[in-house]
Amino acid sequence: MKRFHTTTHIEASPDTVWALLTDAAAYPEWNPTVTAVDGDIAHNERITVHARISPDRAFPVVVSTFEPGRRMVWSSGMPLGAFKGVRTFTITPADGGVEFGMEEVFSGFMEFLISRTIPDLTPEFEAFAAALKATAEAA
Numbered sequence: 001m002k003r004f005h006t007t008t009h010i011e012a013s014p015d016t017v018w019a020l021l022t023d024a025a026a027y028p029e030w031n032p033t034v035t036a037v038d039g040d041i042a043h044n045e046r047i048t049v050h051a052r053i054s055p056d057r058a059f060p061v062v063v064s065t066f067e068p069g070r071r072m073v074w075s076s077g078m079p080l081g082a083f084k085g086v087r088t089f090t091i092t093p094a095d096g097g098v099e100f101g102m103e104e105v106f107s108g109f110m111e112f113l114i115s116r117t118i119p120d121l122t123p124e125f126e127a128f129a130a131a132l133k134a135t136a137e138a139a
Contacts (some may be wrong), residue, residue, distance in 0.1 A: 001105060001106065001107050001111060001114040002067055002105070002106040002111065002118060003103065003104070003105045003106070004102075004103070004104050004120070004121040004122055004125050005101065005103040005104070005125065005131070006101070006102050006118075006125040006126050006129045006137070007075075007099060007100065007101045007102075008099075008100050008129040008130070008132075008133050009094065009097055009099055009100075010097050010098050010099075010100050010132065010133045010136050010137060011059070011093065011096065011097040011136075011137050012098065012136035012137055012139065013097075013098070014069040014070070014091045014093060014098050016067045016136050016139050017091050017098055017100060017132065017136050018032070018091060020069055020132060020133070020135055020136055020139075021041070021072060021089055021091075021132070022041040022042070022072070023041070024036075024037035024038070024040060024041045024047060026044075030131050030132070030134075030135040031090065031128060031132070032052070032127050032128075032131055033051060033052055033124045033127050033128045033131075034049060034050065034051055034128075035050045035051070035052055035055070036049075036050040038050075038058075039048070040065060041072075042066060043063055043066035044062065044063065044066075045062070045063050046060060046061070046062050046063075047060075047061055047062075047063060047074070048060050049074075049118055050092070051124070052124075053119065053121070053124055059076065059108050060076060061074040061075060061076040061077050061125050062074070062076070064086075065088075069091060070075065070090070070091055070092075071088065071089065071090050071091070072088070072089045072099075073086060073088050073089075074086070074087040074089075075087075077108065078108065078110065080112045081108050081109065082108050082109060083097065083106070083107075083108040083109075083110045083111055083114050084106070084107050084108045084135060085104060085106050086104065086105050086107075087102065087103070087104040087132065088101075088102070088103050088104075088105075089101070089102050090102075100129060100132060100133070102125055102128065102129060103111055104120065104121065104125075116137075120122060
């Protein structure tokens with residue numbers, strides 16, 4: 001299983017952070033890792049993420065968990081559990097702001113083959129979290 005994660009403290013309300021995370025059209029304005037998000041970020045909606053790290057490829061996902069102000073999960077994968085990617089966003093109130101966490105886990109019986117083609121996403125995750133922090137704190 002391949003896993004990437006990041007956390008950061010953000011001096012903003014859960015509602016402010018949630019509003020940024022769920023405004024698909026605004027992602028390119030604040031997020032240096034994404035060029036576009038197509039669709040509406042809402043429960044059970046299908047969205048397509050266009051990432052700078054892989055400009056020739058779009059990533060279709062389903063918003064499988066949607067707990068406003070707390071937690072959201074984007075899931076994608078291949079049939080029969082061959083390969084699955086699950087990205088989880090968490091917002092936890094802490095010290096007058098929030099702890100933001102983002103994790104992606106890749107699994108499935110073909111993960112050992114497919115994960116070889118996945119670059120180290122740690123810098124992308126850190127850039128995402130830093131931009132979210134800066135934008136939320138400036139709001």
